[in-house]
Amino acid sequence: MGEERTEAWWGRRAWALLSAVRARAPLVQCITNLVSMDIAANALTAAGASPAMLHCIREIPDFTPRCHAVYINVGTLSEDWLPSMRAAASAGRPWVLDPVAAAASQFRMEACLELLALPPAVVRGNASEILALAARSDSSPTFKGVDSSHDSGEVLQAAKALARSSGTVVAVSGAVDFITDGEQVISASNGVAMMQKITATGCAVTALIAAFVGADPSDALAAAACALAIFGLAGEIGMESAKGPASLRMHLIDALYGLDEQTVTSGVKIALLP
Numbered sequence: 001m002g003e004e005r006t007e008a009w010w011g012r013r014a015w016a017l018l019s020a021v022r023a024r025a026p027l028v029q030c031i032t033n034l035v036s037m038d039i040a041a042n043a044l045t046a047a048g049a050s051p052a053m054l055h056c057i058r059e060i061p062d063f064t065p066r067c068h069a070v071y072i073n074v075g076t077l078s079e080d081w082l083p084s085m086r087a088a089a090s091a092g093r094p095w096v097l098d099p100v101a102a103a104a105s106q107f108r109m110e111a112c113l114e115l116l117a118l119p120p121a122v123v124r125g126n127a128s129e130i131l132a133l134a135a136r137s138d139s140s141p142t143f144k145g146v147d148s149s150h151d152s153g154e155v156l157q158a159a160k161a162l163a164r165s166s167g168t169v170v171a172v173s174g175a176v177d178f179i180t181d182g183e184q185v186i187s188a189s190n191g192v193a194m195m196q197k198i199t200a201t202g203c204a205v206t207a208l209i210a211a212f213v214g215a216d217p218s219d220a221l222a223a224a225a226c227a228l229a230i231f232g233l234a235g236e237i238g239m240e241s242a243k244g245p246a247s248l249r250m251h252l253i254d255a256l257y258g259l260d261e262q263t264v265t266s267g268v269k270i271a272l273l274p
């Protein structure tokens, strides 16, 4: 399979992808929840991408085909937005799904399953969200879903099964992030716990994954792993100056904007699991 993917290889890959985002300024259409719009748009802009926060269905046929990628997030789902999500996901552009609180209601779960079938290049959720989706999309459900204890082995099995049944890359965020295409599993271990005290950081990193996929659609697995590691690295650097969640939010965005080659190649912690 060619070159061995060492930690140094991943460092160079992450820098190449961030450089591609900065050079190409991919246009990323975001249909995302109301709470996350500001941080997602700012994270995308700081990374060098070009966010467009359009969700009106009447604009999608003209606008979405011109985008490099689409980011869809069901956090503040409504009956009005679902047709826009469906249309944008079907516009022939690579797209990324954030199934926020997928199991919160039957309507939301069915919307997530319907969108997953379109299918996205990447779905990124936390352990509860991925377990819940895997439990519903597996024909022989072996996953207990949101109420289970989130044993990391079980979460990995669920992520792999979901990746295989949906034909998508699945990224599970946590203290360590796991990214899988159903065969290979990659870990990304950058980040600091304080990031979870900032609302919508998960949404912002999913938007960043869409920007990376938009800049280089050839390898969604690498794009997802590198975006997660780079966002986490920006959090680590931001934390050096932060006093709490509000100042971390500011310093994280500054760090993302200022990342240089040396910092990225030596700072990202990505590994292929055996």
Ligand SMILES: *[C@@H]1O[C@H](CO)[C@@H](O)[C@H](O)[C@H]1NC(C)=O
Residues within 6 Å of the ligand: 100, 101, 126, 127, 128, 129, 150
């Ligand atoms: C995952 O995110 C949802 C929505 O924010 C939250 O309700 C749930 O507690 C989270 N689960 C984990 C394991 O972090």
